[in-house]
Amino acid sequence: MSPRAAAKARKNESSLAERAVRVLRSREEAEAYVASVCFKHGPPRLLGVELEWLLTRRARPPHPLDATTLADALGPHAPTSLAPDSPALPLTFGSTVTVEPGGQVELASRPYERLDNLVHEVRSDAAELHARLASHDLYPGRSAADPVLPAHRVLGTPRYTAMETAFDRLGSEGRSMMCSTAAVQPCFDLGERDDLELRWTALHALGPVLIAALANSPTLHGRRTGWKSSRMAVWLALDPPRTAPPEPGQADPVAGYARRAMDAGVICRRGPGDWVTPPGVSFADWLAGAIPVPPTTEDLDLHLSTLFPPVRPHGHVEVRYVDAQVGDEWVVPVAVLAALLAERKTTEAALLACLPVAGRWLDAARVGLADPALAKAAAEVFTLAGDALPALIGPGPVRALVSRAVLRALRGRCPGDDLADTADIPNIDSGGTP
Structure with a gap:
């Protein structure tokens, strides 16, 4: 490349960087940015999934995971947050591996147009990942919440240190959420403008039903909590402006989410030292001067990544309310x-x-399908899904898994009921948060 061409390339790169990261001067500008990055319109073609697993070891007594063992097990697939020099290679079929604060391993699939391709390739990538982990005596847990150990943070990054500091001001739920829970997160396109409101509203309305039908965390930190989904109970109690669902009947999901982002507290901010922020400062406060240096679009991107509602828009939409499932039942x-x-x-x-x-939401997490109204809705929803599934995938294991889930829901049971029947963990009677 000639010096002139190189200089032109550097100028173009600089121009792109300037356009990509800019200072935000007003709430209106920031809300418009949220709308543009969180809600993208187009045909609803693609689907994906993010799978999280709590890891267990066969050693007795159980002891916390350590970063070195996990990095060795993941090898070239370890994320740089765990092993800074790692190439962070994807798995064979393109899924990437990340690690949550407590050492939970997450597989994030690439987007797919067909459900059968997603299931086949993600199963293969998951098997590859689990074989690596098993070679270091690490195995995926059966529950969506750690049934035995207290919360223990494995990652010491500035982001997670700042988040832990912020959540500790509110109570103990933050550490449990960060370090001791795992989920299945199906991901979908939001669709064209005409589709968006229906899909957004339906995904939220389905939340209590699927929480109740797929609850899989009756125990947490060595005790039976009295909740079917201890995981969801912790998330909902943690920081409602950050984790609660929107009010039912929200007229404009896009504007509503942008307002929510502005009103939520800022819990971490990039800096040369730690990323801890002053308590009680919302992003709107930051825009108004509560933090001397004005925020940029990069700061807002980080802030958006610390919002954890049950359904999170991220260009596509992440469904975050489903407990991690046993084995291949993430497919359900x-x-x-x-x-x-x-x-x-x-x-x-x-x-x-x-x-x-x-x-x-809370009733679903607490009593699951023991509630007659939730049981009735689950029976209707699972029947609708079973009737619609043949148009997406032929006979085989996926249809069989869903059929078994339908029968289980019709019996008023969730996956966690099997765990509760067999787990040797003391019972407690909890009407509050685990």
């Missing part, structure tokens, strides 16, 4: 939601079935 929530979102008429029918229990 992915397939059920894909089937319910595949056709508008099915989505509308699922929404209608869920309306009587919309907003009952």
Whole structure:
């Protein structure tokens, strides 16, 4: 490349960087940015999944995971947050590996157009990942919350140190959320503008039903909590402006989410030292001068990554309310939601079935399908999904997994009921947060 061409390339790169990161001067400008990056419009073609696993070892008594062992097990797939010199290679079929603060391992698939391709390739990548972990005596846990050990942070990054500091001001739930919980997170396109409101509303209305039907965390930190989903109970109690669902009937999801982002507290901020922020400062406060240096779009991107509602828009949408499942049963929530979102008429029918229990998030996490209204809605929703699934995937293991989930829901049981039947953990009677 000639010096002139190199100089031109550097100028173009600098120009792109300037456009990519800019200072935000007003709440209106920041809300417009949130709308542009969180809600992208287009045909609803793609789906994906993020799978988290708590890890266990066969040693007795159980002891916390350490970063060195985990980095050795992940090898070239270890993220740089765990091993700074790692090449962080994807797995064979393109899934990337990340690590949550407590050492939970997460597999994030690439986007797919077809459910059968997603299931086949993610299963293969998951098997590859688990084989690596097993060679270091690390195995995926059966529960969505750590049933034995107290919260223990493995990653010491500035981001997670700042988050822990902020959450510690509110209580103990933050450490449990960060270090002791795991989820299945199906991901979908939001669709065109006409689709967005229906899909957004339906995914929220389905939340209590799927929490109840797929709850898988009856124990936490060595005790039975009295909740079917101790994981979801912790998340909902942690910091409601950050983790609670939106109010039912929100007229404009885009504007509502942008306002939420502005009103939520800032819990970490990039800096030369630690990333800890003053307590009680919202992003709107930062824009108004509560922090002397004005925020940039990069700061807002980081802030958006610390919002944890049950459904999070991220260009596509992440469904974050489903407990981690045992073995291949992560397929069930992915397939059920894909089937319910595949056709508008099915989505509308699922929404209608869920309306009587919309907003009952805490009841779903506490009692699951023991609640008659939640059980009725789950039976209707799973039946709709079972009827719609043949259009997406042929006969085989996926259909069989969903069929078993339908029968389990019709019996009023969730995966965590099997754990509760067999776990040798003391019972407690908890009407509050685990």
